[in-house]
Amino acid sequence: MKVHVIPLFPDLVRQGLSEGVVSRAFNEGKANLDLVNPRDFAEDKHQTVDDKPFGGADGMLMMSGPLEKALSSIEEPGEIVYLSPRGDRWDHETCVKWAASKPAVTLICGRYAGVDQRFLERHKVREVSIGDYVLSGGELPALVLVDSLVRQLPGVLGNEQSAIHDSFSGGLLEAPQFTRPREDVWGWVVPEVLTNGNHQKIEEFKLHMSVLYTLRNRPDLLSESKPIPVVKALKYGLGLSDVELKSCGLRRTWLKDKYEQYKD
Ligand SMILES: C[S@@+](CC[C@H](N)C(=O)[O-])C[C@H]1O[C@@H](n2cnc3c(N)ncnc32)[C@H](O)[C@@H]1O
Incomplete structure (x- = not known):
């Protein structure tokens, strides 16, 4: 160009x-x-x-x-x-x-x-x-x-810098990311699934987190794109431990409220 x-x-x-x-x-x-x-x-x-x-x-x-x-x-x-x-x-x-x-x-x-x-x-x-x-x-x-x-x-x-997971690429915002150490000096941990090398599970985590971040930060994007499995993502989020949710910046009460709102 x-x-x-x-x-x-x-x-x-x-x-x-x-x-x-x-x-x-x-x-x-x-x-x-x-x-x-x-x-x-x-x-x-x-x-x-x-x-x-x-x-x-x-x-x-x-x-x-x-x-x-x-x-x-x-x-x-x-x-x-x-x-x-x-x-x-x-x-x-x-x-x-x-x-x-x-x-x-x-x-x-x-x-x-x-x-x-x-x-x-x-x-x-x-x-x-x-x-x-x-x-x-x-x-x-x-x-x-x-x-x-x-x-x-x-x-x-x-x-190594591929844009496919970048925000907006699939109509969603990017999932949270973490680097070493697995647990930092303040006791905050990296979600377990990202550390065990199971690529399918890692992709699943990224997709659900992208949906949750989009729902929280830019719900306008969800209505514009193809049907998004919001309920599945909310269930997935509720299945994470409190320490994992904390590292992802997600609150269990928010996930529960949204689940009640979207489940039907
Ligand atoms: C002080 S601005 C002029 C703004 C103009 N009087 C108006 O109210 O539309 C000077 C220049 O900055 C650029 N500019 C300022 N804000 C911009 C924006 N949000 N997006 C793109 N260009 C911008 C434009 O090229 C514009 O001509």
Whole structure:
């Protein structure tokens, strides 16, 4: 995938992609990163890229001129996106779909109060939001899109980091995970089933826990996906010992209440 980013602060984007698996993916050529600064296309000696909005609104707006030139310097822009709080909310489903189908994306980062609307309309730009809050610029949202897209590309995550158990992958949140020691100095234990090497039982634990975590944290996801064995998961949870439940952050009273609610 070719990733073009049009930011006024390219160093923010460059630095944000300079560590970890995503950085390695770029270094190994699994994705290409191209940063184009609209300021390089400004025409006056002060390299002006913004001006006052018509209608007397507050703040400044990015002018279309430098943005137009920055965009036309890109040979194959692919899907053109303006990061914007007004946009469609970025989510796992869209991310996976784009990673599999878009050979190139161009991400336009706004600053100030935003961008001249005519530029967005002329290029049928798709507006994408990373959440219902307002940031000072589109560079951080662009990093969110790039990171989430690139980690979905083939070969970017090794087996040891496979995304199949990641939250949202099967419509559920990820199950709790534990590492050594089996019992820590505070006396908290790892659930027995995870330590005995029985892979079928381990998968069973993960599935039931995913259902329980989703039920507790994001019940909205359960109604959206295929029928989920909630009652089975609640029964499974009730079968765990108190110390195991404590390590998983689940309360027996909550499991009982939910069981009563769902059993019919
Ligand atoms: C201060 S914001 C402008 C917000 C704009 N006046 C509005 O109310 O929609 C500056 C830039 O940050 C980016 N931005 C801020 N919040 C964002 C969000 N939640 N998702 C995506 N981009 C965002 C956009 O590129 C935006 O142009």
